[in-house]
Amino acid sequence: MVTPLTATVDLVVRFPGIVTADVRPGYIGFIINKENLVEVATAIRDEFGFDLLTAVTAVDYIAENKMEVVYHAYKTTGGAGLVFRVQAERVDPIEVPSLIEIWPGVDFQEREAWDLYGIKFTGHPDLRRILMWEGFEGHPLRKDWKEPFFEEETKPFKSRWPDGQHTFAENKNPFRDNLNFPKDFDPEKYVVDKEEDLYASLERYTTKDVEGNMKTDHIVVNLGPHHPSTHGVLRVAVTMDGETIIGLKPVMGYLHRNHDKIGERNTYLQNIPYTDRLDYFNSMSNNFGYCTTVEKLMKIPVAERAEYIRVIMAELSRIQNHLIFIGMLMNDLGTMYTPSLYAFEERELILDIFEAVSGARMMCNYFRFGGVVRDIPDDVLQKIKGLVSERLPAKTDEMERFLNENEILVARLKGIHVLNAEDAIKYSVTGPVLRATGVPYDLRRADPYSIYDRFDFDVAVRQNGDMMDNYLIRFDEIRQSLRILEQALKQIPQGPINSQKAAYQVRVPAGEAYGRIESPKGELAFYVVSNGKPNPYRYHVRPASFVNLTAVESMCRGTKIADFVALLAMLDIVMGELDR
Amino acid sequence: MYGKGILKGLSVTWKRFWDTYTEDISWMMRGKKRYNTDEGIRHRSSKDTKGIFTVQYPEEQLIVPEEFRYVPFLVYDEGADGKKEVRCTSCGICAKVCPPQCIWIVRSNDPATGRPVPVPTDFYIDMDICMNCGFCSEYCPFDAIKMDHDFDIASYQRNVYNLEKLMKPAAYYADIRPENYTREEEARKAKEAAKAAKAEASAAAAA
Ligand code: SF4
Ligand code: SF4
Numbered sequence: 001m002v003t004p005l006t007a008t009v010d011l012v013v014r015f016p017g018i019v020t021a022d023v024r025p026g027y028i029g030f031i032i033n034k035e036n037l038v039e040v041a042t043a044i045r046d047e048f049g050f051d052l053l054t055a056v057t058a059v060d061y062i063a064e065n066k067m068e069v070v071y072h073a074y075k076t077t078g079g080a081g082l083v084f085r086v087q088a089e090r091v092d093p094i095e096v097p098s099l100i101e102i103w104p105g106v107d108f109q110e111r112e113a114w115d116l117y118g119i120k121f122t123g124h125p126d127l128r129r130i131l132m133w134e135g136f137e138g139h140p141l142r143k144d145w146k147e148p149f150f151e152e153e154t155k156p157f158k159s160r161w162p163d164g165q166h167t168f169a170e171n172k173n174p175f176r177d178n179l180n181f182p183k184d185f186d187p188e189k190y191v192v193d194k195e196e197d198l199y200a201s202l203e204r205y206t207t208k209d210v211e212g213n214m215k216t217d218h219i220v221v222n223l224g225p226h227h228p229s230t231h232g233v234l235r236v237a238v239t240m241d242g243e244t245i246i247g248l249k250p251v252m253g254y255l256h257r258n259h260d261k262i263g264e265r266n267t268y269l270q271n272i273p274y275t276d277r278l279d280y281f282n283s284m285s286n287n288f289g290y291c292t293t294v295e296k297l298m299k300i301p302v303a304e305r306a307e308y309i310r311v312i313m314a315e316l317s318r319i320q321n322h323l324i325f326i327g328m329l330m331n332d333l334g335t336m337y338t339p340s341l342y343a344f345e346e347r348e349l350i351l352d353i354f355e356a357v358s359g360a361r362m363m364c365n366y367f368r369f370g371g372v373v374r375d376i377p378d379d380v381l382q383k384i385k386g387l388v389s390e391r392l393p394a395k396t397d398e399m400e401r402f403l404n405e406n407e408i409l410v411a412r413l414k415g416i417h418v419l420n421a422e423d424a425i426k427y428s429v430t431g432p433v434l435r436a437t438g439v440p441y442d443l444r445r446a447d448p449y450s451i452y453d454r455f456d457f458d459v460a461v462r463q464n465g466d467m468m469d470n471y472l473i474r475f476d477e478i479r480q481s482l483r484i485l486e487q488a489l490k491q492i493p494q495g496p497i498n499s500q501k502a503a504y505q506v507r508v509p510a511g512e513a514y515g516r517i518e519s520p521k522g523e524l525a526f527y528v529v530s531n532g533k534p535n536p537y538r539y540h541v542r543p544a545s546f547v548n549l550t551a552v553e554s555m556c557r558g559t560k561i562a563d564f565v566a567l568l569a570m571l572d573i574v575m576g577e578l579d580r
Numbered sequence: 581m582y583g584k585g586i587l588k589g590l591s592v593t594w595k596r597f598w599d600t601y602t603e604d605i606s607w608m609m610r611g612k613k614r615y616n617t618d619e620g621i622r623h624r625s626s627k628d629t630k631g632i633f634t635v636q637y638p639e640e641q642l643i644v645p646e647e648f649r650y651v652p653f654l655v656y657d658e659g660a661d662g663k664k665e666v667r668c669t670s671c672g673i674c675a676k677v678c679p680p681q682c683i684w685i686v687r688s689n690d691p692a693t694g695r696p697v698p699v700p701t702d703f704y705i706d707m708d709i710c711m712n713c714g715f716c717s718e719y720c721p722f723d724a725i726k727m728d729h730d731f732d733i734a735s736y737q738r739n740v741y742n743l744e745k746l747m748k749p750a751a752y753y754a755d756i757r758p759e760n761y762t763r764e765e766e767a768r769k770a771k772e773a774a775k776a777a778k779a780e781a782s783a784a785a786a787a
Contacts, residue, residue, distance in 0.1 A: 157681050161672035162696065164684030166704035166740055270679035273713035338593065345633050352625055352645075359649035359727065365713050373718065374647070386627040402592040405585030504677040504719040 009048050009082055015040055022085070026297075026511015026530075029083030037086050037097045044073055044082060045102055051425050052076050052441075053103035055514070055542040056110060057527055058117040062143040065090045067119060070527065071099070072514055076425055076439055078446035083514070088119070098124035105428025108550045116141040116260070126201045131253040131579065134195065140258055147261070154535040155265055202239045202247045218246065223564070225254055231328070231568070232575025236552075238561070245556045245564060250549060255579035263539030268294055268369070268506050271539065276363040278524075278541060279577040281321050284313040284354065285519040287367035292449055293515025293526040294369055298508050303499045306371030307451045308492040312384065313354070313366065314517075315481040315488070319392060320347040321520035322432075322474040325572050326399065329471065332569040333412055339403060346395050349387060356380045369506055371498030381489070388485045396478050404472070413467040416563055418570055419555055420465050427551035431522025431544055433571060436473045437465035443518035450517075454491070455484045467563075470570045477520075505534055512538075521572050522548055541580060545573040600631030616640055638732075646757050649714045649727035651707050654746040655753050664747060667724035669698035674716035674725055682709035683716060703746060707739035723764050729756045 011019040011030045018036045022029050032040045044050050050073035059068045067090045074081040088094045098121035099106050110121045111130040118139035121127055129136065138145050149169045151157050159167075199220060224235035233254040239247040259278065263271050275290045276283035288310055295302060302310070324347060327340030351361040357376050358366035366372055376384075403409055419429065421437040434441055442459040444452040460476035462469035500506075510532040516525035522544030529538035548571045556567055607614040614620040615636070621643055624633055635642055656664040675683040684704040688697045717726045728748075733739065754761040 155679075155681055156676040160678075160681055160683060161675040161685045162670065162687035164675060164686055164704065165702075166684040166706065166742075168738075266679060267677075269677065269715070273679050273711055273715070342596075348633070349625065349627065349629075355648060356645040357647065359645075359647040359714055360712065363712065365715075383627065391627040398592055402589045406589050407582055407585050410585070502719070504673060504715070 032084055032086050034086045034088055041099050041102050049075050050082050053105055053428055054523055056106050057540045058113045058119055059529055059538045060143045067094050069096050076441045093120050095120045095122050097122050100124055104426050105550050128197050131256045140261055201249055231573055243560050245559055248553050248556050253579055255575045259580035260540055264536055267534050268508055273365040276365055277576055279574045280362055282317045282520055283364040284317040288314050289517040289524045290526050291367040291369055293513050293528050296515050297513040297530055300370050301499050303371040303496050305493055305495040306497045308488050309372050311488050315485050316350050318481045318520040319478050320350045322478050323347055325474055329569045332565045353384055370500035375497050385489055388482055413471055416467040418465055418467055418470055423554055429548050429551050432473050436462045436469040438463045455487050457483045519544055521545055543577040545578040603631040644729055646759055648729055649712055650731045651710050651728055652716050652725050653728050653748045654725055655750050656747050657750050667722050668700050669722055670700040674720050677715045677719045679713055680709045680711055682706040703743040705741050707741055726753050
């Protein structure tokens with residue numbers, strides 16, 4: 001059973017003259033008049049029930065002189081989604097109404113579209129750059145923007161063959177031709193950015209009298225870049241009233257490499273190893289998401305055996321991700337290293353399996369369009385069976401025995417509120433964090449992909465939405481993954497591992513596809529637009545970490561600074577994916 | 581009782597500590613070495629491992645599986661007079677498929693006719709850019725480029741390997757990837773046999 005591409009909702013009938021159906025071949029959904037976007041979006045949420053807006057992104061149709069903003073909305077009760085878009089003339093300033101009042105979860109994604117495409121979302125209260133630095137000139141995802149080491153529009157580059165004399169990129173002096181300085185830039189007069197915009201976006205500092213006696217100041221503390229227990233280079237500017245957080249803004253992009261732009265220069269195949277580098281804990285899941293999307297676009301089936309192999313790899317990946325989550329959370333809480341090394345031990349065994357099938361422990365590059373690159377050898381299959389039936393269940397129990405009743409841990413986690421269901425949906429939070437608030441939304445059930453509809457498993461959910469539930473739900477998910485694995489290992493058929501012939505160039509018909517999977521951290525989705533050429537016209541990643549982080553301010557407001565690092569850990573962010 | 585959970589947790593730590601020494605002793609009793617031997621390392625990365633788990637790199641090294649891939653190298657066959665006959669035909673597929681575009685190939689031209697000849701004049705791989713994805717070896721139609729197992733290549737210089745430095749003998753390839761090697765050799769022999777049979781048939785038809 002595969003859910004249809006689009007929900008059966010007729011917006012055109014409801015909004016005649018305002019909404020038109022998208023009839024471009026390969027496209028689905030509706031085009032909404034820019035002026036009426038807010039009105040229609042409100043109806044989409046309230047009348048039609050699409051409460052979860054998962055992705056907002058833009059596409060630059062430079063040939064048609066149009067900029068398009070694409071929205072993907074879903075229902076948390078499951079089922080197909082709704083694609084709607086607005087188009088604007090490609091003349092600066094490009095303005096599109098912000099949907100932040102309707103779905104606050106668009107916050108970072110709209111900022112991203114502003115940063116990378118230069119689309120002004122009118123009504124967005126804090127439209128600053130998010131991934132690029134504040135002084136950056138231009139909007140890099142526009143089709144007419146070129147990077148300093150620009151060589152050619154698309155790979156493969158002609159300079160590599162047949163007369164490929166090696167040169168270092170930097171020898172083509174970046175300061176010569178194509179580095180863009182702001183207009184009238186004078187290095188002599190350059191003043192370092194004081195980040196006034198950032199601090200202005202925080203709750204204002206005021207000195208106030210508490211009951212006429214003591215004067216207290218709000219202070220701003222910068223956590224990072226780095227420490228927040230070193231999930232990576234993230235910085236968070238926090239305003240505090242005493243020990244209590246009253247406002248906070250994450251600052252990110254320290255690891256930004258413009259994955260989307262690289263992806264648009266690459267061929268379809270070349271993107272697979274690049275996706276490994278998103279959430280580098282789960283390269284298997286990333287491959288899965290990307291290949292599913294492109295397969296949708298190519299309309300090709302996946303070989304039966306490969307489907308099982310994919311599920312096995314993705315679930316093993318989930319187990320090790322959650323184990324590391326538990327271990328790293330303990331580090332954040334101050335239980336330095338013993339639990340995390342216990343987690344790493346099991347992870348090593350799982351990585352051994354990845355290495356044996358794919359050749360690499362972390363950067364697996366294992367999936368291909370239509371299947372996987374090579375079969376699982378029998379001895380490795382035996383090893384997986386051993387792990388799944390004996391070792392991992394025992395070790396999960398051991399981990400629970402080790403930690404769950406620990407009084408200090410319980411005191412730190414129990415009753416510390418993370419999110420409630422309403423806020424989680426509002427902020428487009430997905431994955432275990434959403435499920436810990438009592439919303440049983442798991443894409444493996446809600447919008448099944450691959451062969452997940454064949455397995456018998458429960459969607460892990462917990463009701464309280466506190467830190468303890470967020471922590472325990474990872475154990476539940478490990479157990480469910482083990483259940484899926486056991487069935488997959490029993491049912492896996494013999495047969496070919498790819499439905500296609502190996503080819504280094506694939507033909508992808510024109511059109512768009514939005515493919516999403518339940519990655520261990522939440523919804524990981526790819527939005528790919530093809531124009532029939534060997535390289536994707538638009539390649540967008542909707543990373544779980546990035547969108548989940550939108551909720552961090554509302555999560556932390558009112559809590560004590562000491563809980564902040566643990567709260568951040570709950571979101572299970574990883575910088576490779578967050579900063580892209 | 582307050583503290584019961586902590587004690588329960590500590591029992592796990594204690595058990596792990598205990599296991600480390602009992603494992604060592606039981607290996608000793610059986611007259612086997614748990615450290616610095618292949619058997620010991622294999623056991624430590626199996627599902628039955630208990631106690632201490634670390635592999636003491638660089639004294640010990642993990643045994644990599646056959647499919648393990650690190651940077652690529654070019655395979656050459658030993659010619660009759662010990663000449664290195666590189667398998668690469670400079671077809672350029674690897675350079676085209678390489679995601680970070682770190683392969684540079686100079687194709688040879690026949691000085692007399694100016695036509696391309698199927699050997700590379702030079703071949704560079706920028707190892708600092710290579711992302712070890714394995715595409716080059718996967719899509720090379722001539723089994724000419726393969727992924728290496730040797731991962732100790734840290735250096736103080738930038739690593740741009742040229743043809744000379746990239747070449748390794750087929751015997752080395754057979755040694756690190758025996759299964760792949762055998763499979764490819766068989767396929768090659770079958771292909772050659774088919775070709776010979778075809779040639780024979782057409783010769784017979786002509787006669
Ligand atoms: S694909 Fe193989 S034969 Fe072709 S240039 Fe590369 S190494 Fe040489
Ligand atoms: S392994 Fe990948 S990145 Fe490295 S040279 Fe081969 S194709 Fe290029």
